[in-house]
Amino acid sequence: MVSQPATTQSAHDQLDSHVREMIAWHFSPATGCPFWLDWTRKVGWDPCKEVRSFNDLIARFSHFQDEWLRDLQPDVWVPAHYKGRPYNIFETGGTTGMPKQRIGWDDYKVDYEEFSSKLSDRHFPRGAAWLMVGPTGPRRLRLAIEHLANFRGSPCYFVDLDPRWVKKVIADKKFDQARAYMEHVVEQAATLLKHRKIAALFTTPKLLEALGEKMNLHETGIRGVFCGGTTMNPQTVRFLVEEVLGDGIGFYPTYGNTLMGLAASAPLRPEDKFSITYYAPQPRAVLRVVDPAQTERTVGYGEWGRVELTTMTKELFLPRFLERDEAIRRQPREPYAWDGVGEVRPFGAMEKTIVEGVY
Amino acid sequence: MPFDIPALRLGKAYTSLETTEVKDCRTGEVLARVSQVxxxxxxxxxxxxxxxxxxxxxxxxxxxxxxxxxxxxxxxxxxxxxxxxxxxxxxxxxxxxxxxxxxxxxxxxxxxxxxxxxxxxxxxxxxxxxxxxxxxxxxxxxxxxxxxxxxxxxxxxxxxxxxxxxxxxxxxxxxxxxxxxxxxxxxxxxxxxxxxxxxxxxxxxxxxxxxxxxxxxxxxxxxxxxxxxxxxxxxxxxxxxxxxxxxxxxxxxxxPGYSKILIAEDQIERWPDHIELIASSIADNGGRSCINASAVVVPKYAAEIATALAQRLGPVAPQPAADDRAMLSAFANPKMADAIDAMITEGLTAPGATEMTAIYRKGARKVAFEGATYLRPTIVLCESFQHPLANREFLFPYASVVEVPQTDMLGQIGHSLVVTAITRDMAFRQSLLESPLIERLNLGAIPTMQVSWDQPxxxxxxxxxxxxxxxxxx
Structure with missing residues (x-):
């Protein structure tokens, strides 16, 4: 594991050196994948020569197109170094039609093992069981959560939730069906919590709220909740902390997806007024908050912009992918020496009604 | 300073981290921040x-x-x-x-x-x-x-x-x-x-x-x-x-109330006596209530009645909010006025309807006054209830006047929150009393807006x- 840089300058240096290493890896025939090697032949310039820093990367690469993950066979993304080693296929999206796929080997383990250091043993006692209530199936999350629990010496129970189905019934305005499905999921979770000793919970804000209405989570033995998946505005966070969890349960909001990994949140301080800031697992992934009209430039601190992700691991090179999210650009903050993204929500949320549904 | 209005959770004030602003519709000044739960x-x-x-x-x-x-x-x-x-x-x-x-x-x-x-x-x-x-x-x-x-x-x-x-x-x-x-x-x-x-x-x-x-x-x-x-x-x-x-x-x-005034054959010759009542049923409270009349249904003289209402309501124009004679309300959301104005203009392109207020208004339906947007009263004469403007309700003084034979009235008016039926014809009164389409029935020359405390x-x-x-x- 890379050690955490203490200052913004050392974080910059570390990132630039990581960029050089990753460019060399992905654009060398000995280690790179067919997609990027082909790409270099077509564009007619050599990233190994021209990209020496993260700023170079932003200047030279245009946005990664997510259709590539949908339209191409997964094999094109296999780096030569991993050839012959079977991979996991993780999916994202796919409410209708073909989902996008990312392949991987060990990245999720690296991400979640690093994240483990952010969890306190008081909230996530080592060896005590976890429960995940959320999307399993072809998602990276399911393996990642189980790995995280196992890494801490804990087993993990699962209750599945199919977000594609939920999105579909909500798009069809079948709200009763969506509600019935959510109750079905919450019922199963409540049953497990009643009959098994479980100390830690991974779920989404809505499901957490629904579970909290069914039972006193602290009394059932829950001590830590790791939450992610959808928008959490400050009022939602405050409600969850004050009225669903109470003082006895640690709350760890995260922002993550199949392409990035996992961005942890800085622990809340009173002056944050429940506004959460997430920090990408730099240098493996970098989040920038950019001006939607001019995506090469970042917005000022405290301003809203669109979230742009760059992932650089030995398994995946994904430059400048525009997420369907917007966020407030935030200052570096201990223990993170790089920019954060605050109050993430769907891109254009202020302009249109958000139908995020139950998950 | 705007007011900070909290939520009241079973009586207890709760200030949310999420607020919406309520603004002065003329100046745009924020007058309240309302806690959202x-x-x-x-x-x-x-x-x-x-x-x-x-x-x-x-x-x-x-x-x-x-x-x-x-x-x-x-x-x-x-x-x-x-x-x-x-x-x-x-x-x-x-x-x-x-x-x-x-x-x-x-x-x-x-x-x-x-x-x-x-x-x-x-x-x-x-x-x-x-x-x-x-x-x-x-x-x-x-x-x-x-x-x-x-x-x-x-x-x-x-x-x-x-x-x-x-x-x-x-x-x-x-x-x-x-x-x-x-x-x-x-x-x-x-x-x-x-x-x-x-x-x-x-x-x-x-x-x-x-x-x-x-x-x-x-x-x-x-x-x-x-x-x-x-x-x-x-x-x-x-x-x-x-x-x-x-x-x-x-x-x-x-x-929407789709409230209506019906005049039966036995009273139709006396229509001029009722113009004031009809006009007030259309325009009181700025025409914003669901109990405002939005259609006038008569067996004959539709054109004459529509003209008389247009003469009475057409000249009504916005006045300062503090003026006691002010009859019209401004639109808090000007986009709504735009949409309503466009719907009426669009409806008038369908054959069989004439706007009668246009000549008495001397100007556009949608007007700006003291920084706010208003819609001025509009009376449309429709040849039948099938016309797209015949049975509509808008948030300003608007009504259609439609000629329908008395025997067909109940078959055509559709659901109506209030019906004022000007008639003494006992048989017609009976059929009105029988109708499941009418929630509140005023028999006689009673404004649709009149409320009796002992009637639900x-x-x-x-x-x-x-x-x-x-x-x-x-």
């Missing part, structure tokens, strides 16, 4: 609603009627709390509500009086709703009425209310619930937090148990939660808002909130 808060509070009902039930009916009377006086005349450490005089209420809703002062005051009168006349209102039930039967749950043992039980532990922003007068509809011992959890209209908040403060100051009153500014999800979770609920809004709830027996829908207004709130059970005692 998430739906989880509503569910959480609903879980404790039994305590609220118990607290309200303990107050004897007689006492509740008195609380309503005092609350009416406070609402009308007193300075009441508004936001943290802030308060509002009656005059400030009138001016602020006028600024944000576009209603001129005079109309706000008229609505204010109407609300205060409902509170002041609660005994008569309840007599109308309960058909003169001895209200102590609600205190005990059991009693005798006309020599018969009767028992009533509440159909729900509280009433959810999703309010509109168009006119403060509609608050009079939920007020009887408190006197009927049913707690009220209310979502105010986005642009009209003022009236419900002031009413709740008045009721609390008059001695109503605070936990029986909820004020929950919220989003669509929260509104849906109130409608679903309260057991009984009222929802106000246009067709698209209310359509999902139509046919749900736990939800009383207050959509829109749906009977008592029948909605209570059920009668058979009971035997040994």
């Amino acid at each position: 998430n739906s989880g808060i509503i569910r959480k509070d609903l879980a404790k609603i039994g305590e609220s009902r118990r607290a309200l039930k303990q107050v004897p009916s007689e006492k509740l009627i008195d609380i309503c009377r005092v609350a009416g006086e406070l609402f009308l005349n007193s300075t009441l709390p508004l936001g943290e450490g802030q308060s509002q005089t009656p005059r400030q209420y009138v001016e602020t509500l006028s600024a944000t809703s576009g209603l001129p002062f005079a109309l706000v005051r008229r609505n204010m009086d109407k609300i205060a009168q409902v509170l002041g006349n609660m005994r008569r209102v309840l007599r109308g709703l309960t058909r003169s039930l001895d209200l102590s039967i609600l205190d005990r749950g059991i009693g005798e009425h006309a020599g018969v043992r009767i028992s009533f039980y509440p159909a729900a532990e509280c009433l959810g209310v999703v309010m509109p922003s168009n006119s403060p007068g509609v608050n009079s509809l939920w007020l009887p619930a408190i006197a009927l011992k049913i707690p009220v959890l209310l979502k105010p209209g986005r642009e009209e937090p003022w009236s419900p908040f002031r009413l709740i403060q008045a009721l609390m100051a008059a001695g109503c148990p605070a936990e029986a009153l909820g004020f929950y500014p919220t989003d669509h999800e929260g509104a849906a939660e109130l409608l679903r979770g309260c057991g009984r609920a009222l929802v106000f809004g246009d067709q698209s808002t209310t359509a999902p709830y139509a046919g749900n027996p736990a939800i009383q829908v207050h959509g 207004h829109e749906g009977n709130l008592f029948d909605f909130l209570y059920r009668r059970r058979a009971v035997e005692i040994k």
Whole structure:
């Protein structure tokens, strides 16, 4: 594991050196994948020569197109170094039609093992069981959560939730069906919590709220909740902390997806007024908050912009992918020496009604 | 400084991290920041609603009627709390509500009086709703009425209310619930937090148990939660808002009223006598109520009647909000005025309709005045009820005039919240009385806007909130 840089300058240096290493890896025939090697032949310039820093990367690469993950066979993304080693296929999206796929080997383990250091043993006692209530199936999350629990010496129970189905019934305005499905999921979770000793919970804000209405989570033995998946505005966070969890349960909001990994949140301080800031697992992934009209430039601190992700691991090179999210650009903050993204929500949320549904 | 209006969670002030702004429709100045609650808060509070009902039930009916009377006086005349450490005089209420809703002062005051009168006349209102039930039967749950043992039980532990922003007068509809011992959890209209908040403060100051009153500014999800979770609920809004709830027996829908004036053959020759009544039914309260007439149905003289109404209403123009003669309301949201204006212009391109007001108005329908947008009265003569503008309701003085043979009238008018039928023809009166399409029927020359305290207004709130059970005692 890379050690955490203490200052913004050392974080910059570390990132630039990581960029050089990753460019060399992905654009060398000995280690790179067919997609990027082909790409270099077509564009007619050599990233190994021209990209020496993260700023170079932003200047030279245009946005990664997510259709590539949908339209191409997964094999094109296999780096030569991993050839012959079977991979996991993780999916994202796919409410209708073909989902996008990312392949991987060990990245999720690296991400979640690093994240483990952010969890306190008081909230996530080592060896005590976890429960995940959320999307399993072809998602990276399911393996990642189980790995995280196992890494801490804990087993993990699962209750599945199919977000594609939920999105579909909500798009069809079948709200009763969506509600019935959510109750079905919450019922199963409540049953497990009643009959098994479980100390830690991974779920989404809505499901957490629904579970909290069914039972006193602290009394059932829950001590830590790791939450992610959808928008959490400050009022939602405050409600969850004050009225669903109470003082006895640690709350760890995260922002993550199949392409990035996992961005942890800085622990809340009173002056944050429940506004959460997430920090990408730099240098493996970098989040920038950019001006939607001019995506090469970042917005000022405290301003809203669109979230742009760059992932650089030995398994995946994904430059400048525009997420369907917007966020407030935030200052570096201990223990993170790089920019954060605050109050993430769907891109254009202020302009249109958000139908995020139950998950 | 804008007012910071909190939510009231079963009577307790709660300042949310999420607020919406209510602005002066002329200057754009922010006049209030309203705390918005998430739906989880509503569910959480609903879980404790039994305590609220118990607290309200303990107050004897007689006492509740008195609380309503005092609350009416406070609402009308007193300075009441508004936001943290802030308060509002009656005059400030009138001016602020006028600024944000576009209603001129005079109309706000008229609505204010109407609300205060409902509170002041609660005994008569309840007599109308309960058909003169001895209200102590609600205190005990059991009693005798006309020599018969009767028992009533509440159909729900509280009433959810999703309010509109168009006119403060509609608050009079939920007020009887408190006197009927049913707690009220209310979502105010986005642009009209003022009236419900002031009413709740008045009721609390008059001695109503605070936990029986909820004020929950919220989003669509929260509104849906109130409608679903309260057991009984009222929802106000246009067709698209209310359509999902139509046919749900736990939800009383207050959509467009499509109120009408019918003149029968026996009275039609006297039509000029009724022009003033028709004009006021169309234009009172700025034409914003669902009990405003939006169609005039006559067996003949449609063109003459439409012309006379156009002469009367066409020249009506915006006036300063503080002017007592002001009849028109500004649009808090100018986009709504744009949309309505466009719909009418579009409708007029379909053959069979003529706008009669155009020549008397001397100018456009949509006008800007003192920084706000207004729509001026519009009367459209339609050849048949099939015309797209014949049976429409808009948030300003608008009506169609349609010629329909008397024998076809009931077959064509469709659902109508209020019908004023000017006729003495007993056979026609009988068919009107038989019609399931009419919710409130005025027989004779009565404005559609006239409200009698002892007549259930829109749906009977008592029948909605209570059920009668058979009971035997040994």
